[in-house]
Amino acid sequence: MRIEIVVFDGFDALDVVAPWEVFARASTIDPDLDVALVRADGPPLKSAANGLQLHVDDELGTPDALFVPGGSWVDGNDTGVPREIRRGALPSIIAELSTSVRWVASVCTGALLLGGAGILRNRNATTNPAALEELSRYGSSVKQNRVVDDGNVVTAGAVTAGIDVALWLVRREVGDDVAEKVARAIAYPMPDDVWHRDV
Numbered sequence: 001m002r003i004e005i006v007v008f009d010g011f012d013a014l015d016v017v018a019p020w021e022v023f024a025r026a027s028t029i030d031p032d033l034d035v036a037l038v039r040a041d042g043p044p045l046k047s048a049a050n051g052l053q054l055h056v057d058d059e060l061g062t063p064d065a066l067f068v069p070g071g072s073w074v075d076g077n078d079t080g081v082p083r084e085i086r087r088g089a090l091p092s093i094i095a096e097l098s099t100s101v102r103w104v105a106s107v108c109t110g111a112l113l114l115g116g117a118g119i120l121r122n123r124n125a126t127t128n129p130a131a132l133e134e135l136s137r138y139g140s141s142v143k144q145n146r147v148v149d150d151g152n153v154v155t156a157g158a159v160t161a162g163i164d165v166a167l168w169l170v171r172r173e174v175g176d177d178v179a180e181k182v183a184r185a186i187a188y189p190m191p192d193d194v195w196h197r198d199v
Contacts, residue, residue: 004038004063007056010080013048014159015069015107022166025182030174040090065102070109074130081109091116105154107162124150128158149196164191
């Protein structure tokens with residue numbers, strides 16, 4: 001299973017690096033998992049909102065699952081999520097991929113990119129507490145849990161909730177044993193504030 005984490009200028013560093021760490025550690029236990037940082041467009045060098053720079057060689061391909069970070073929403077600058085929503089290219093890509101991937105997940109204000117893609121209407125979702133009102137404008141039912149699992153759309157709250165959602169997805173995809181080993185390795189508790197749809 002290939003998970004691609006899409007990186008764009010103005011991303012929140014922890015939104016990308018923390019879930020990548022969880023998925024990468026899980027892939028050393030279960031080789032069926034594969035995680036990559038990818039870019040949708042532009043040059044390989046991507047700058048985070050706090051100045052961290054990542055060289056992202058891979059371009060977004062045909063993943064089995066897509067992970068979308070947030071960034072730069074709260075500071076009000078025209079970069080990160082606000083810029084990507086205005087440009088429209090990334091939301092369009094997310095919308096297109098959402099019909100073929102196993103799941104689309106986001107952390108923090110990455111949920112607003114999912115909203116811009118039109119995949120949150122009549123879905124349960126969460127985001128950074130500072131953007132919950134904005135999230136509701138996309139027609140979603142807003143939850144205040146750290147992780148909200150609505151089937152093939154999974155969202156998480158602010159910044160460190162990226163660890164929670166990544167652990168939750170590892171658990172969902174490859175089982176408790178792998179997820180718990182990763183949680184122990186990074187000295188982080190398994191997520192317990194998870195809303196998920198009953199099936």
